[in-house]
Amino acid sequence: MNDMPEQQKEDHRTRVGQERRQKTLDRLIEAAILVFAERGLNGTVIDHVVSRAGVSRGTFYNYFDTIEDALETARIALGREVVLLVKDSADLSQPPAERIAHGIHVFIEIARRNTLFLEFTARLGRRSFSFAAVLCETGPRFISDGIECGAFQDVPESLIFDMLEVGTIAILRRIMAGEAVDVEAFVAAMLRVLGLDFESSVAVAKQAVPQSLPDIPEDSLLARGNAAWLGSH
Amino acid sequence: MNDMPEQQKEDHRTRVGQERRQKTLDRLIEAAILVFAERGLNGTVIDHVVSRAGVSRGTFYNYFDTIEDALETARIALGREVVLLVKDSADLSQPPAERIAHGIHVFIEIARRNTLFLEFTARLGRRSFSFAAVLCETGPRFISDGIECGAFQDVPESLIFDMLEVGTIAILRRIMAGEAVDVEAFVAAMLRVLGLDFESSVAVAKQAVPQSLPDIPEDSLLARGNAAWLGSH
Amino acid sequence: MNDMPEQQKEDHRTRVGQERRQKTLDRLIEAAILVFAERGLNGTVIDHVVSRAGVSRGTFYNYFDTIEDALETARIALGREVVLLVKDSADLSQPPAERIAHGIHVFIEIARRNTLFLEFTARLGRRSFSFAAVLCETGPRFISDGIECGAFQDVPESLIFDMLEVGTIAILRRIMAGEAVDVEAFVAAMLRVLGLDFESSVAVAKQAVPQSLPDIPEDSLLARGNAAWLGSH
Amino acid sequence: MNDMPEQQKEDHRTRVGQERRQKTLDRLIEAAILVFAERGLNGTVIDHVVSRAGVSRGTFYNYFDTIEDALETARIALGREVVLLVKDSADLSQPPAERIAHGIHVFIEIARRNTLFLEFTARLGRRSFSFAAVLCETGPRFISDGIECGAFQDVPESLIFDMLEVGTIAILRRIMAGEAVDVEAFVAAMLRVLGLDFESSVAVAKQAVPQSLPDIPEDSLLARGNAAWLGSH
DNA sequence: TATGAATGAGTGTTCATTCAT
DNA sequence: AATGAATGAACACTCATTCAT
Numbered sequence: 001m002n003d004m005p006e007q008q009k010e011d012h013r014t015r016v017g018q019e020r021r022q023k024t025l026d027r028l029i030e031a032a033i034l035v036f037a038e039r040g041l042n043g044t045v046i047d048h049v050v051s052r053a054g055v056s057r058g059t060f061y062n063y064f065d066t067i068e069d070a071l072e073t074a075r076i077a078l079g080r081e082v083v084l085l086v087k088d089s090a091d092l093s094q095p096p097a098e099r100i101a102h103g104i105h106v107f108i109e110i111a112r113r114n115t116l117f118l119e120f121t122a123r124l125g126r127r128s129f130s131f132a133a134v135l136c137e138t139g140p141r142f143i144s145d146g147i148e149c150g151a152f153q154d155v156p157e158s159l160i161f162d163m164l165e166v167g168t169i170a171i172l173r174r175i176m177a178g179e180a181v182d183v184e185a186f187v188a189a190m191l192r193v194l195g196l197d198f199e200s201s202v203a204v205a206k207q208a209v210p211q212s213l214p215d216i217p218e219d220s221l222l223a224r225g226n227a228a229w230l231g232s233h
Numbered sequence: 234m235n236d237m238p239e240q241q242k243e244d245h246r247t248r249v250g251q252e253r254r255q256k257t258l259d260r261l262i263e264a265a266i267l268v269f270a271e272r273g274l275n276g277t278v279i280d281h282v283v284s285r286a287g288v289s290r291g292t293f294y295n296y297f298d299t300i301e302d303a304l305e306t307a308r309i310a311l312g313r314e315v316v317l318l319v320k321d322s323a324d325l326s327q328p329p330a331e332r333i334a335h336g337i338h339v340f341i342e343i344a345r346r347n348t349l350f351l352e353f354t355a356r357l358g359r360r361s362f363s364f365a366a367v368l369c370e371t372g373p374r375f376i377s378d379g380i381e382c383g384a385f386q387d388v389p390e391s392l393i394f395d396m397l398e399v400g401t402i403a404i405l406r407r408i409m410a411g412e413a414v415d416v417e418a419f420v421a422a423m424l425r426v427l428g429l430d431f432e433s434s435v436a437v438a439k440q441a442v443p444q445s446l447p448d449i450p451e452d453s454l455l456a457r458g459n460a461a462w463l464g465s466h
Numbered sequence: 467m468n469d470m471p472e473q474q475k476e477d478h479r480t481r482v483g484q485e486r487r488q489k490t491l492d493r494l495i496e497a498a499i500l501v502f503a504e505r506g507l508n509g510t511v512i513d514h515v516v517s518r519a520g521v522s523r524g525t526f527y528n529y530f531d532t533i534e535d536a537l538e539t540a541r542i543a544l545g546r547e548v549v550l551l552v553k554d555s556a557d558l559s560q561p562p563a564e565r566i567a568h569g570i571h572v573f574i575e576i577a578r579r580n581t582l583f584l585e586f587t588a589r590l591g592r593r594s595f596s597f598a599a600v601l602c603e604t605g606p607r608f609i610s611d612g613i614e615c616g617a618f619q620d621v622p623e624s625l626i627f628d629m630l631e632v633g634t635i636a637i638l639r640r641i642m643a644g645e646a647v648d649v650e651a652f653v654a655a656m657l658r659v660l661g662l663d664f665e666s667s668v669a670v671a672k673q674a675v676p677q678s679l680p681d682i683p684e685d686s687l688l689a690r691g692n693a694a695w696l697g698s699h
Numbered sequence: 700m701n702d703m704p705e706q707q708k709e710d711h712r713t714r715v716g717q718e719r720r721q722k723t724l725d726r727l728i729e730a731a732i733l734v735f736a737e738r739g740l741n742g743t744v745i746d747h748v749v750s751r752a753g754v755s756r757g758t759f760y761n762y763f764d765t766i767e768d769a770l771e772t773a774r775i776a777l778g779r780e781v782v783l784l785v786k787d788s789a790d791l792s793q794p795p796a797e798r799i800a801h802g803i804h805v806f807i808e809i810a811r812r813n814t815l816f817l818e819f820t821a822r823l824g825r826r827s828f829s830f831a832a833v834l835c836e837t838g839p840r841f842i843s844d845g846i847e848c849g850a851f852q853d854v855p856e857s858l859i860f861d862m863l864e865v866g867t868i869a870i871l872r873r874i875m876a877g878e879a880v881d882v883e884a885f886v887a888a889m890l891r892v893l894g895l896d897f898e899s900s901v902a903v904a905k906q907a908v909p910q911s912l913p914d915i916p917e918d919s920l921l922a923r924g925n926a927a928w929l930g931s932h
Numbered sequence: 933t934a935t936g937a938a939t940g941a942g943t944g945t946t947c948a949t950t951c952a953t
Numbered sequence: 954a955a956t957g958a959a960t961g962a963a964c965a966c967t968c969a970t971t972c973a974t
Contacts, residue, residue, distance in 0.1 A: 166399035632865035
C-alpha cells in the first residue's frame with residue numbers, strides 16, 4: 001500500500017506542512033498590509049484580514065497572537081523589502097550628504113510609485129516606519145560618522161531622526177492627497193537641518209535626484225501587494 | 234402670582250436658557266479636552282466625557298453630532314487661548330527670525346508647564362494643532378513677508394508649516410515621555426529650514442530663549458483644565 | 467403645549483425611568499435564574515439570558531458587569547425569597563433539634579415542589595446556596611446556642627455546615643434525577659451529626675415532617691420562574 | 700538486507716506498535732490527570748493535555764473521543780491505584796466501624812500528602828471519585844454486612860454513600876484551601892450517620908488514626924504525577 | 933499511527949447612537 | 954433642553970474537532 005520508507009515519508013510530510021504554513025502566512029501578511037493601508041489601525045480589522053486572505057478567523061490566531069502582532073509582522077516584512085531596495089540603490093562611494101539626499105529621494109519615489117506602500121506608510125505614520133528606520137539599518141552610525149568627518153554639524157541625532165521621520169511622512173501624506181510636492185525642497189531642508197548651508201543644500205538635493213529607481217521583484221510583497229491594491233481600488 | 238409683563242418674562246426665559254446652554258457647553262468642552270488629553274482619539278470616549286461633565290449621554294448629542302465634532306470644538310477653543318498667549322508675548326519690533334524663534338520657544342515652554350495642554354497636543358498630534366496653526370493666526374503672511382525681505386530663503390510655505398507642525402509635536406512627545414530635549418537645537422534647525430546659516434541659526438535660537446512666559450488667566454480653559462488634570466493624576 | 471410644572475415633569479420622568487429600569491432588571495434576573503437552572507454555569511449563557519428576557523445584548527451589560535455578576539444577583543434574589551419562606555414557617559418556641567429538622571424538611575419540600583428552584587440549586591451546587599446559608603440568616607448563632615444548651619454535642623461548626631450543605635444538595639440531585647429519597651433518614655442523619663442518639667434522631671426527624679408548606683406569593687421569583695420553567699419544559 | 704522470516708517480522712512490528720501505543724496512552728493519561736488537577740473540567744484543556752504529553756492535537760483524538768472521555772479514563776486509572784492502597788492498609792480482622800474509620804483516615808491522609816491527588820479530587824468533586832467509590836470496590840456489601848451484624852443501624856446505603864462522598868470532598872477542599880481541618884470530627888460524624896452513639900463515634904474515630912500510611916510505588920501514576928506536579932508548581 | 937494546519941461557531945464584551953419621556 | 958434606558962452591530966479572541974498528508 002505504501003512503499004516509501006518511514007524516514008522519507010516523515011520528511012515529505014514535514015516539507016509539505018511547512019510549505020503550506022509558509023504559504024498561509026504569506027497570504028495573511030499580504031492581506032494584513034492591504035487592510036492596514038486601507039483602514040489604518042482602527043475599524044474592523046481581523047475580519048477584513050481573514051476574508052481578504054481567504055482563511056478562517058481561527059487560522060489568523062494560529063499565526064498571530066493579537067492584531068498588533070499582525071501589524072508588527074507586516075510592518076517588519078514590508079520594511080525589510082524597502083530597506084533592501086534603498087540599500088541596493090545606494091552608492092557607498094559618495095559623501096554623506098549626497099548619500100542621504102539620494103536615499104530620501106529614492107524612498108519617496110518608491111512610495112510615490114507604489115500606492116500600497118504609500119498608503120501604508122502615510123496612514124500608519126510613525127507606527128509604520130520611515131526613512132529613519134531605513135537609515136539605521138542601511139548605515140548604522142551614518143549620521144554620527146558624517147558629523148565626525150565634518151560633513152554635518154553637531155546636531156542631536158534624535159532631532160535628525162524625528163525631523164526625517166515626520167517630515168517624510170508629511171510629504172507622503174501630501175502626495176497621497178494628490179498635491180504637487182516639491183521633494184527637492186524637502187531634501188534640501190533636511191540637509192540644512194544637518195548643517196549644510198542653503199546653496200549647498202539646494203545643489204546637493206538637486207543633484208541627488210535619482211536617474212533610475214531600483215527594480216521591485218515581481219514576487220515581493222511590494223509588487224504583489226500593490227497589484228492587489230490597484231486591483232481593488 | 235407673577236406680575237412681570239409677558240415680554241419681559243420671555244426675555245428672561247430666553248436669557249436664562251441661553252446662559253444654561255452655554256454653561257453646559259463649557260462643561261462639555263472642558264471635559265472633552267481632559268478626556269482627549271488622557272486617552273487620545275481612541276478608547277471609550279463619550280462615556281468618559283459625559284461622566285466628567287456631569288451630564289447625561291443624551292445631552293452630549295444635543296451639542297455635538299459625533300465625537301470628532303467634539304474634538305473639533307475643543308481643539309478650536311483651546312487653540313484660541315494659546316494663540317492669544319503667544320501673540321501677547323510677541324515683540325513685533327523684532328526681525329522675523331528672532332520672532333519665530335521666540336514664538337517656538339514660548340509655545341513649547343507653555344506646553345511644558347501645562348500638562349493638560351502638553352498631553353492634549355502630543356497625544357492628538359496634527360489632529361490637535363501646533364505652532365504652525367498659531368503662526369497662521371498670529372501673523373498671516375509672516376513667512377512670505379520674511380522671504381520677501383530676505384530674512385528667509387524662498388522655501389515652500391507648506392513645507393515650512395509641515396516641518397514646524399510635526400517637528401514641534403515630536404518635541405512635545407519626547408517631553409511627555411520624560412526625555413531631556415534640546416529645544417534650542419530644534420529652534421535652530423527650524424531656522425535653517427527657513428534658510429539661515431548654521432551659526433546664525435544657533436545664535437538666534439539661543440538668544441530667543443524667553444525670559445518670562447505669559448500669564449495664563451485663571452478662568453481660562455488652560456488653567457481650569459490643567460487644574461482638573463493635575464487633580465486627577 | 468405642556469402645562470405641567472417643571473418639578474412635576476421631573477418627578478414623572480424619574481419615576482417612569484425607575485419603573486422601566488426595575489422592570490427590565492426583574493426580567494433579566496428571572497431569565498438568568500431560568501438559564502442557570504437549565505444549563506448550569508457552563509454553555510452559552512448571555513445569549514440565552516438576553517433572548518429569554520427579550521432584551522438586547524447591550525442591555526445586559528447595563529445591569530451586570532459580567533455573567534458571574536448576573537449569577538450572583540440572581541442567587542441573592544432567589545435566596546432571599548427562600549430564606550423568608552423558611553423563616554416564616556419556623557416555630558421559634560421549639561427546641562433546636564426540632565427546629566433544624568423542621569427547617570431541613572421545609573427547605574427540601576419547597577425545592578421538591580418548585581422545579582425551577584430544584585434545578586437551580588441542584589445544578590449549581592454550593593455555588594447557588596443551600597440550607598446552611600438559610601440557617602445562618604434565619605438564626606445566627608443557632609448552632610452554637612444549641613451546643614451551649616446541651617441540645618447538640620460540641621461538633622465543629624464548619625463541619626456541620628459542610629455536611630448540611632453538601633448533604634442537602636446530594637438529596638436534591640437525587641430528587642431531580644427522579645429517585646425516591648428518604649428525606650427523614652437524611653434529617654435523622656444530620657441530627658446524629660449534631661450529636662443526637664439514633665432513636666432520638668429518628669423520632670425527631672419523623673415528628674418534624676411539616677404539616678403544611680408556606681405559601682409562595684404569586685408575584686415572587688419562585689412562582690413566576692417556576693411557571694416559566696414549567697411552560698418551557 | 701533483512702533476514703527475518705515474514706511471520707516473525709509481522710509479530711515484531713505488532714509488538715512494537717502495541718508498545719508504542721501503550722506508551723503514548725500512558726503519557727496522555729498522566730498529562731490529563733495533571734491538567735485536570737490544575738484546571739478542573741473547565742478552562743482550555745485539550746491543548747494543555749497534548750502539549751504536556753508532548754503529542755500532537757490529532758493524536759489525542761486517536762485515543763479519546765472527547766475531553767470527558769479522557770477524564771473518565773484518567774479517573775479510572777488513578778482510582779484503581781488508590782483503591783489498592785487503601786485496601787492494602789485495611790486490617791480485615793477489625794470490626795466494621797473501626798475499619799471504615801481507618802479507611803476514611805487513610806484516604807484523607809493519602810490525599811493530604813499527595814498534592815496531585817488532592818487537587819484532582821478536590822477540584823473535580825464527585826466527577827473524580829472519593830472514599831465511597833473506594834469502599835464499594837474494596838468491600839462490596841461492607842455496609843449492608845455491618846448493618847446485618849448490628850454494628851451499624853439500618854440507614855439507606857445511598858444516603859451513607861452520599862454523605863461519605865460529598866463529606867470527604869468538602870474536607871479535601873478545606874485542606875486544599877490551607878485550612879486546619881479536624882479529620883477526627885468528620886470521621887466521628889460519619890460513624891454517627893451510620894448509627895454509632897456520640898461517645899463511641901468519637902472514641903473509634905480517635906483510635907482509628909493510622910500509625911503509618913501505605914507506600915506509594917515509585918512508578919505509579921500517583922508518584923509520577925505528584926512529582927510532575929511538584930516540579931511545575 | 934501521528935501530525936498539525938485549518939476550521940468556524942461560539943463567547944464575553946464594548947460603545948456610538950437613538951428615542952421616548 | 955435634559956435624561957438615561959435601550960440598542961445591536963462590531964470586536965477581539967477561543968477551542969473542540971476535522972482531515973489531508
